[in-house]
Amino acid sequence: MSDEITISELAKLMKVSVHQIRYFEEKGVLHPAYIAENQYRMYGVDEIYRLSHILLLRKMGLSVQMIKECLSNLTTVQITSLFRQALADTEAAITQLQQTKHLISKLLQEKDHIPRDEEQVTYSIVTREEVHLSLWFHMEAQGYLHARRLIQHNGNIPDLFEADIHYAYDETDTVGMYTQKEGANDLVLPRGKYLSRHVYVQIETELKEHINEFYAYAEDQGYPYHGPLIMVEKSYLSLFTPEKLHYELLLQMID
Secondary structure (H helix, E strand, O other): OOOOEEHHHHHHHHOOOHHHHHHHHHOOOOOOOEEOOOOOEEEOHHHHHHHHHHHHHHHOOOOHHHHHHHHHOOOHHHHHHHHHHHHHHHHHHHHHHHHHHHHHHHHHHHHHHOOOOOOOOOEEEEEEOOEEEEEEEEEEOOOOOOHHHHHHOHHHOOOHHHOOEEEEEOOOOEEEEEEEOOOOOOEEEOOEEEEEEEEEEOOHHHHHHHHHHHHHHHHHOOOOEEEEEEEEEOHHHHHHOOOOEEEEEEEEEOO
């Protein structure tokens, strides 16, 4: 019995497909030890080690052409550099996946806490942790976001509609547009109790009526408050309310 194994046995041993091994052969990075009289491709220990190296380098994200270069011409120093770059790329990918996981978790958590009946007017007192906000830009209090304004300020905020956009209304004729950023101090919403209401609108012109109702409710209930009215746009939650944008109105309560 031959000491070498067939391509199907090699594929089973290395947990890859025969097609994949043939592909590596076509690209010139792996060859059989010899071809038997029955035209079977036969592979020995050397080929097993070489395939192991190929699969390792593929796992690092290298192209087949780069693998061929690595196994044929690169020095130890150059191969070490490749591994260091692969490590950096992997760490960056892990960070990106963690951010995606955080976004998905946040979306599901927020979705579970919004009223299920869009038509039901629900006010509540919620306790919120301290939030640090970074100024994006100011606009007229009676103005609305539009495409031209977004493109004018798009360089100031990454991943625009993955973020909560905070509108801060005060006594002036302008509204500040903010996004959450750790350590920012343009506007800090302190930890404490807030009057909250979730609203859904098809067009932004409906927001003024909701804001007036919100102020009126706080006055009618005798709730003391201070600071600006905060309107938080959560565009990602609109996935669950087709054709309607989702906002949360907030007023900080005075203890």
